[in-house]
Amino acid sequence: MAGHRNRAGLLQRLVGEQAPGGPPAEFVRRLPPQAHGLDDRAGPIGGVTEPGAQTTEVGQQRGVGQRAFRGGRERLVAGRSGQPGHVVDREAVGHVPIGPPRRLGSVGVRRGAVAGVVVAVVLATGGAIGWHLATRAPVVELLPPRSAAVAVSAVSAAAAHVTAVPGVAVGAVVDGQVAWIGQAGVPAGTVFQAGSISKTVAAATVLTLAGQGRLDLDAPVTSMLRSWSPAGFPHPERVTLRALLSHTAGIDTAGYLGEPADRPLPMTADSLAGATTGAPVRQSLRPGSYAYSGGGYTIAQQVVEDVTGRPFAEVARSEFLQPTGLTDSGYGCTQEAETHPRDTAGHLADGTPAPRYRYVEAAAAGWCTTAADLTRLAAWLASNDPRAVDMRSPAAGTDGRYGLGVERWGSDVVGHPGVNRGFHADLWVRPAAGAALVVLTNGDDGGRAADAIRDAWNDAA
Numbered sequence: 001m002a003g004h005r006n007r008a009g010l011l012q013r014l015v016g017e018q019a020p021g022g023p024p025a026e027f028v029r030r031l032p033p034q035a036h037g038l039d040d041r042a043g044p045i046g047g048v049t050e051p052g053a054q055t056t057e058v059g060q061q062r063g064v065g066q067r068a069f070r071g072g073r074e075r076l077v078a079g080r081s082g083q084p085g086h087v088v089d090r091e092a093v094g095h096v097p098i099g100p101p102r103r104l105g106s107v108g109v110r111r112g113a114v115a116g117v118v119v120a121v122v123l124a125t126g127g128a129i130g131w132h133l134a135t136r137a138p139v140v141e142l143l144p145p146r147s148a149a150v151a152v153s154a155v156s157a158a159a160a161h162v163t164a165v166p167g168v169a170v171g172a173v174v175d176g177q178v179a180w181i182g183q184a185g186v187p188a189g190t191v192f193q194a195g196s197i198s199k200t201v202a203a204a205t206v207l208t209l210a211g212q213g214r215l216d217l218d219a220p221v222t223s224m225l226r227s228w229s230p231a232g233f234p235h236p237e238r239v240t241l242r243a244l245l246s247h248t249a250g251i252d253t254a255g256y257l258g259e260p261a262d263r264p265l266p267m268t269a270d271s272l273a274g275a276t277t278g279a280p281v282r283q284s285l286r287p288g289s290y291a292y293s294g295g296g297y298t299i300a301q302q303v304v305e306d307v308t309g310r311p312f313a314e315v316a317r318s319e320f321l322q323p324t325g326l327t328d329s330g331y332g333c334t335q336e337a338e339t340h341p342r343d344t345a346g347h348l349a350d351g352t353p354a355p356r357y358r359y360v361e362a363a364a365a366g367w368c369t370t371a372a373d374l375t376r377l378a379a380w381l382a383s384n385d386p387r388a389v390d391m392r393s394p395a396a397g398t399d400g401r402y403g404l405g406v407e408r409w410g411s412d413v414v415g416h417p418g419v420n421r422g423f424h425a426d427l428w429v430r431p432a433a434g435a436a437l438v439v440l441t442n443g444d445d446g447g448r449a450a451d452a453i454r455d456a457w458n459d460a461a
Contacts, residue, residue: 140409142454143461144433148174154460155437158453159184165424165443166347170453171375176434178379181372191333191342192440194367194374194425195418196255199297200381200391202363203245203405204324205316206300207387210241212319214307217242221299226306228269230283230299238287241303244296245404246395250287253277253295256365258334258357258421265335265360268302268312276360290398294364301363313362324380326373333368334359334420343368346422347443354422354444365420371440374427378436381406381414381429392431419446426450 145151151172159170159182167186172179183190209215215224220237221244222230230236235250243249259265259276266275272295274280281295301312308315313331321329333343335358346354359366369377381388392414394400401407406414412432418425424446429436437457439450 140407140413140415140428141458142413142428142430142435142437143458144430144435145174145457145461148172148179150460151435151457152180154456155453156180156182158456159449162441162449162452164445164448164452165441166351167344167442168446168449168453169371169440171371171378171436171438172457173375173379173382173429173434173436176379176382178372178375181375183371186344186442187342189328189342189370189372190344190442191328191340191368191370192344192425192442193334193346193418193420193423194369194440195365195420195423196294197369197374197416197418197425197427198363198365198367199245199294200377200405200416200427201316201320201329201367202297202300202312203391204387205312205320205363206241206245206304207390207404208319209304209307209315211387215241215303217245221303224303224307227267228272228299228302233283235283235287239283239299241300242395242404243287243397244293244300246398246402247290247292247296248288248395248397249293249296249299250283250285250289250291251281251293251296251299252284252291253279253281253298254292255294256359256361258359258365261337261356261358263358265358268298268305268360271298271360272302288397290402294361297364298361301361304363311362313366316362316367325376326369329367329369329373331362331366331368334366335362342370344442346420348422349444351443357421359420365418367418369440371438374425374438374440375436378415378427378429378438381427382431382434382436388431424450426454428454 151174155170155172159168162168162184165185167184167190169181169183169186169190169192171181181188206215206217210217218240221239221241222236230239233239239249239251244251256271256276271277272281281298285291304312304315313335317330321327332340339345339356345356348354381391391404391406392408393403394408395403398408400411401409403414405416407416408414413428413430415427415429415436418427422442422444424439424441424443426439427436428438437454439446439453441449443449
């Protein structure tokens with residue numbers, strides 16, 4: 001079964017958080033029975049579950065951090081000290097180069113019987129969260145469909161039986177064309193937060209501006225920045241837009257938790273200075289090799305704003321979204337003070353409504369979209385548009401596992417996951433087959449729904 005093959009490539013992640021001035025956090029993690037890839041040198045945070053067990057938890061200190069698997073899908077959960085845990089963007093464990101075993105503190109990692117083991121250790125100072133990645137992420141499979149009718153029948157039936165989240169919207173592309181849009185638990189045209197799929201849109205926006213001659217992908221961004229400076233970066237000449245979009249500029253801020261809706265949103269430059277994470281964006285990693293960084297996309301956002309003199313969200317809408325036909329998408333659900341009637345609320349894993357969070361980091365996490373628009377984006381990404389081709393191509397320093405704004409799963413499938421607190425989305429595209437599948441959900445457990453729908457597609461192929 002395709003689903004079993006997909007679930008074999010499970011990640012392993014450790015997450016913790018440290019209060020300002022406090023000692024490093026211990027970690028809480030939950031592992032599925034299949035995850036047996038940790039080195040036995042890992043010590044107190046390196047155990048795995050016994051066969052058939054549901055979870056193994058290891059102690060925690062100051063703050064909340066855990067990773068949870070449901071139905072074979074991993075969710076990364078974290079929270080600040082004294083607050084409930086929430087899902088943190090799964091973006092933080094994108095693809096990383098395969099290499100020899102490395103030691104991360106007291107944790108040793110090796111590639112064992114289970115392919116695709118990743119360990120992430122949180123670097124937390126002043127409440128900021130970061131992830132160090134080792135080895136690689138799982139392979140995602142999206143098989144070419146036998147026909148549009150078979151694919152649509154399979155995914156529509158799977159979507160109708162989703163119970164993991166209050167609402168789900170799905171789209172399918174077959175033979176390069178939008179074949180079907182459907183939803184369950186929400187009205188047609190519902191707007192969801194798309195999490196890190198925002199990076200795909202951001203990359204497309206930057207490439208559009210580069211094609212117009214307004215941006216240079218390979219020039220140091222210091223030549224284009226006006227409102228913020230990478231002061232103290234050891235290698236500022238290595239920080240180019242191409243490096244930022246491929247996560248190879250050595251930037252260390254992995255992702256963002258969002259700001260409570262009742263707080264004013266800071267400016268992009270304020271976020272880069274640490275207003276939303278508690279620590280400034282820095283170049284503390286080795287440039288030229290892959291290290292997932294939402295902070296890198298926030299630098300790219302500042303470049304766009306400084307060069308155009310307009311907010312990034314406005315530029316993305318006028319230069320890429322609207323010309324591409326994504327007219328129901330934007331950034332209002334994550335940036336505006338009030339919600340709109342079509343915006344859906346996020347939900348915690350138990351189904352209760354999640355608090356609303358806003359993101360000044362539009363390029364990294366702020367995109368809002370419908371199933372119809374996300375499906376159109378998938379069809380565009382599968383097309384021969386030169387920007388889409390550039391985005392799908394493997395970027396230097398990523399060992400072929402990332403392009404510009406898209407993850408690459410082998411040579412056949414590209415796309416991106418997206419997880420904001422209370423939301424989960426997936427974009428999977430098989431360009432050579434002209435096929436794609438997208439899933440938007442309004443719940444922390446949306447990974448289960450997405451896996452079930454993709455499994456149905458693959459089983460019918």
